[in-house]
Amino acid sequence: MTKQEKNDVIELLKGKFSQYNNFYITDTESLTVAQIGKLRNHCFSKQVEMKVAKNTLIKKALESIDAEKYAGVYDSLHKVTALLFSENPKDPAMILTGFRKETNNERPVLKAAFINGDVFVGDNQLKALTQIKTKNELIGEVIGLLQSPIQRVLGALQNRDAAKAEEATADAPAAEPAQEAKTEPAAPAAEAPVTEATSPKETPVAEAPAKETSAASETPTAQAPAVETSSAPEAATAEATEPETPAAKKAAASPADDEATA
Numbered sequence: 001m002t003k004q005e006k007n008d009v010i011e012l013l014k015g016k017f018s019q020y021n022n023f024y025i026t027d028t029e030s031l032t033v034a035q036i037g038k039l040r041n042h043c044f045s046k047q048v049e050m051k052v053a054k055n056t057l058i059k060k061a062l063e064s065i066d067a068e069k070y071a072g073v074y075d076s077l078h079k080v081t082a083l084l085f086s087e088n089p090k091d092p093a094m095i096l097t098g099f100r101k102e103t104n105n106e107r108p109v110l111k112a113a114f115i116n117g118d119v120f121v122g123d124n125q126l127k128a129l130t131q132i133k134t135k136n137e138l139i140g141e142v143i144g145l146l147q148s149p150i151q152r153v154l155g156a157l158q159n160r161d162a163a164k165a166e167e168a169t170a171d172a173p174a175a176e177p178a179q180e181a182k183t184e185p186a187a188p189a190a191e192a193p194v195t196e197a198t199s200p201k202e203t204p205v206a207e208a209p210a211k212e213t214s215a216a217s218e219t220p221t222a223q224a225p226a227v228e229t230s231s232a233p234e235a236a237t238a239e240a241t242e243p244e245t246p247a248a249k250k251a252a253a254s255p256a257d258d259e260a261t262a
Contacts (some may be wrong), residue, residue: 013058
């Protein structure tokens with residue numbers, strides 16, 4: 001490899017280290033070409049970039065960016081090294097774990113991992129890295145913690161509304177007869193003003209003639225004609241009906257005989 005080619009690799013690695021805050025340093029020694037190609041496919045499906053480079057070039061790229069910041073990973077730069085760059089800090093750990101199970105192999109070996117400024121050294125850190133919380137997961141947990149009191153309040157309000165609805169449903173049959181009992185007496189109460197309004201108009205008309213007739217009957221001049229007129233027809237009818245009986249005929253004839261005897 002020429003000096004220019006080495007410089008090109010260093011510049012490429014510097015760009016990746018500056019772009020990603022998370023990268024894994026793995027040992028791909030003893031892996032076949034087919035296995036490395038399969039590992040690349042796994043990384044591509046998870047949007048993880050895989051780069052194989054010499055340890056000296058990797059170290060120079062890191063030192064040119066910030067020598068102190070990456071000092072914890074220098075001791076892991078030995079043997080064959082493959083770098084895995086990812087936005088998600090635990091995706092490379094999941095890829096390595098799944099690839100090991102699929103190939104029934106302990107390779108590739110995790111040498112170190114740089115996660116947002118923290119360095120995890122050793123293959124025994126792989127399981128812990130698969131359980132690490134991502135930024136989105138942490139935000140989701142914080143939002144869940146903030147929403148839990150609100151959800152409790154909303155749940156309490158919903159339970160109270162449901163209890164009130166059940167009480168209203170239970171009291172509904174008893175309330176209907178009470179309403180009917182209140183509405184039934186309303187009909188006579190509505191008719192009462194009608195009778196009171198009509199009765200005063202009818203009574204003056206009926207009472208006026210009654211007072212006039214009573215006043216007329218109390219005067220003595222009004223009673224005399226009433227007796228004479230009532231007795232005259234009765235006497236006339238009596239005279240008209242009495243001669244028809246034998247006793248009447250005798251009574252009528254007796255005065256004539258008395259006059260003849262005299």
